[in-house]
Amino acid sequence: MSVYTSVSEAQLGDWLKNYSVGRLLECEPIKAGIENTNYFVTTTQGRFVLTLFERLPAEELPFYLDLMAHLARHGIPCPAPIANLANQFLGHLNGKPAALVTRLAGTSIEKPTRAHCEELGALLARMHLAARSFSAYLENPRGPKWWRFAAKEVAPFLDAPRRALLEKELAFQAEHRFPDLPRGPVHADLFRDNALFHEERISGVIDFYFAGVDTFLYDIAVCVNDWCLDSPANAKALLAAYHAVRPLNDLERDAWSATLRAAALRFWLSRLYDFHLPRPGMLVHAHDPEHFRKLLEARIAKPAPWSA
Amino acid sequence: MSVYTSVSEAQLGDWLKNYSVGRLLECEPIKAGIENTNYFVTTTQGRFVLTLFERLPAEELPFYLDLMAHLARHGIPCPAPIANLANQFLGHLNGKPAALVTRLAGTSIEKPTRAHCEELGALLARMHLAARSFSAYLENPRGPKWWRFAAKEVAPFLDAPRRALLEKELAFQAEHRFPDLPRGPVHADLFRDNALFHEERISGVIDFYFAGVDTFLYDIAVCVNDWCLDSPANAKALLAAYHAVRPLNDLERDAWSATLRAAALRFWLSRLYDFHLPRPGMLVHAHDPEHFRKLLEARIAKPAPWSA
Numbered sequence: 236m237s238v239y240t241s242v243s244e245a246q247l248g249d250w251l252k253n254y255s256v257g258r259l260l261e262c263e264p265i266k267a268g269i270e271n272t273n274y275f276v277t278t279t280q281g282r283f284v285l286t287l288f289e290r291l292p293a294e295e296l297p298f299y300l301d302l303m304a305h306l307a308r309h310g311i312p313c314p315a316p317i318a319n320l321a322n323q324f325l326g327h328l329n330g331k332p333a334a335l336v337t338r339l340a341g342t343s344i345e346k347p348t349r350a351h352c353e354e355l356g357a358l359l360a361r362m363h364l365a366a367r368s369f370s371a372y373l374e375n376p377r378g379p380k381w382w383r384f385a386a387k388e389v390a391p392f393l394d395a396p397r398r399a400l401l402e403k404e405l406a407f408q409a410e411h412r413f414p415d416l417p418r419g420p421v422h423a424d425l426f427r428d429n430a431l432f433h434e435e436r437i438s439g440v441i442d443f444y445f446a447g448v449d450t451f452l453y454d455i456a457v458c459v460n461d462w463c464l465d466s467p468a469n470a471k472a473l474l475a476a477y478h479a480v481r482p483l484n485d486l487e488r489d490a491w492s493a494t495l496r497a498a499a500l501r502f503w504l505s506r507l508y509d510f511h512l513p514r515p516g517m518l519v520h521a522h523d524p525e526h527f528r529k530l531l532e533a534r535i536a537k538p539a540p541w542s543a
Numbered sequence: 544m545s546v547y548t549s550v551s552e553a554q555l556g557d558w559l560k561n562y563s564v565g566r567l568l569e570c571e572p573i574k575a576g577i578e579n580t581n582y583f584v585t586t587t588q589g590r591f592v593l594t595l596f597e598r599l600p601a602e603e604l605p606f607y608l609d610l611m612a613h614l615a616r617h618g619i620p621c622p623a624p625i626a627n628l629a630n631q632f633l634g635h636l637n638g639k640p641a642a643l644v645t646r647l648a649g650t651s652i653e654k655p656t657r658a659h660c661e662e663l664g665a666l667l668a669r670m671h672l673a674a675r676s677f678s679a680y681l682e683n684p685r686g687p688k689w690w691r692f693a694a695k696e697v698a699p700f701l702d703a704p705r706r707a708l709l710e711k712e713l714a715f716q717a718e719h720r721f722p723d724l725p726r727g728p729v730h731a732d733l734f735r736d737n738a739l740f741h742e743e744r745i746s747g748v749i750d751f752y753f754a755g756v757d758t759f760l761y762d763i764a765v766c767v768n769d770w771c772l773d774s775p776a777n778a779k780a781l782l783a784a785y786h787a788v789r790p791l792n793d794l795e796r797d798a799w800s801a802t803l804r805a806a807a808l809r810f811w812l813s814r815l816y817d818f819h820l821p822r823p824g825m826l827v828h829a830h831d832p833e834h835f836r837k838l839l840e841a842r843i844a845k846p847a848p849w850s851a
Binding site: 257307309320 | 562563564565587588589591612615616617618619620623624625626627628629630643645665666669670672673675676744745
């Protein structure tokens with residue numbers, strides 16, 4: 236589980252007096268997630284999620300919270316941060332930076348259908364359009380700079396073929412940067428477990444704590460690599476639904492297969508990192524890095540052409 | 544009904560392309576309300592209310608919309624304005640300023656119980672605390688200046704006793720201003736039909752288009768004059784619930800009965816005005832002004848002492 240910092244009902248009840256959300260009724264730790272401590276919080280006024288930030292750099296937190304607030308005010312179903320009586324999204328609780336956000340209804344889908352993928356594609360495009368007017372800047376914290384850092388750290392744990400694959404892909408990506416693609420703040424981690432569905436519609440996109448500025452295409456690639464893995468038809472449906480809302484240009488189409496590889500590389504690296512260099516207190520089982528190594532090799536062996 | 548400006552599905556569908564709220568599914572005129580044209584709007588992404596502003600001064604609209612956005616970001620269940628792709632709350636549709644806001648669940652209560660009045664009192668106090676950090680300023684547009692204007696307009700339609708009552712009360716109020724009471728942006732029109740309840744909790748406070756800066760006590764008085772008319776016990780419960788969240792000071796207690804009279808006067812005047820000077824195209828039946836005349840006389844004859 237991922238409750239690094241525990242919060243008692245008395246502490247929380249007291250802390251909530253800084254907010255206009257009513258009286259605490261219930262508070263329940265959330266076991267999923269590995270980066271932060273999270274609680275479901277129910278008050279007389281509504282349902283919220285409390286997050287205590289355990290390791291994100293304090294200076295990056297306003298970017299994430301303000302981005303969520305920006306998207307929520309555009310009607311995107313994402314957690315809306317709640318401001319306290321000092322009109323701040325960020326507070327402190329038990330020595331940690333802490334924020335309260337709205338809790339969204341719905342459940343994540345393990346086996347998305349074509350219709351789910353269409354929903355996601357359309358929502359992703361709307362999210363990208365809405366994000367364009369967000370003015371704060373944070374470079375994607377898991378972008379190319381981080382890849383090179385992480386590659387150095389995990390290299391000693393890899394056998395020769397994996398090390399060769401990693402080096403070759405880093406070299407390929409270095410030669411395939413796309414500075415002219417449309418970009419903006421992207422979620423960058425929109426796996427199936429970060430989308431909630433209710434009555435076949437997306438009712439929530441959650442967990443923006445890997446967000447940053449990158450190409451919109453990269454955000455799509457992260458989704459396709461997770462949502463449509465075994466179904467080219469679903470991938471096509473996702474892309475078509477996206478394209479109908481924000482048409483992709485020729486540069487984006489040309490960059491598609493290299494970007495799918497970049498998205499596979501990023502998650503192979505982070506899983507290698509978490510697997511070989513687990514953080515103290517990290518009790519969640521690390522995901523198997525091999526999944527994304529295999530995906531990367533498949534994306535290299537058989538480039539997915541643009542198709543929507 | 545109050546649809547002054549009609550909007551076709553085709554027009555609305557087109558206009559919604561300026562927003563990140565998905566595709567239009569349904570659009571239905573709202574018959575209640577007399578100030579604006581309103582539609583329920585359902586898209587693939589959610590439920591909204593579209594408002595076309597028919598007569599509010601354009602320069603006041605940002606105050607109302609920004610106040611709602613401010614309260615919503617503090618967790619107050621009020622309509623949250625949706626920003627368009629230019630990041631603006633205010634757009635234009637069919638020649639009118641127009642805004643899209645979230646649609647809240649719940650229904651209004653005609654005969655509130657003591658529990659409803661307690662809910663309202665607590666929420667009102669939380670709303671006032673949250674509103675204190677809102678920095679824009681708009682004087683209550685139905686405050687003392689407007690009373691004097693409206694009194695002049697309606698006087699010719701009144702018989703001698705009513706004219707005398709009006710003059711006497713205006714004089715009394717002029718001698719009983721309370722510049723030192725806590726003040727801030729207040730709803731100023733929180734009648735029963737402007738609060739929605741769901742499962743015995745307030746799920747929405749709506750219609751902020753009479754909001755302005757005034758004393759918090761005035762906002763409470765407007766509520767008590769409508770919600771607790773026949774029940775001193777309910778009034779006491781509302782005040783006690785409010786006081787538990789934002790304790791009222793001695794000045795406020797002393798000003799209570801004069802403020803109840805001010806709130807009665809304001810609505811007597813506006814109902815007289817709408818009754819005798821109806822606006823062209825206003826097809827809603829004007830409320831009977833006599834209700835608030837009687838209430839004002841009752842408040843004069845038997846001042847309600849502070850009690851919570």
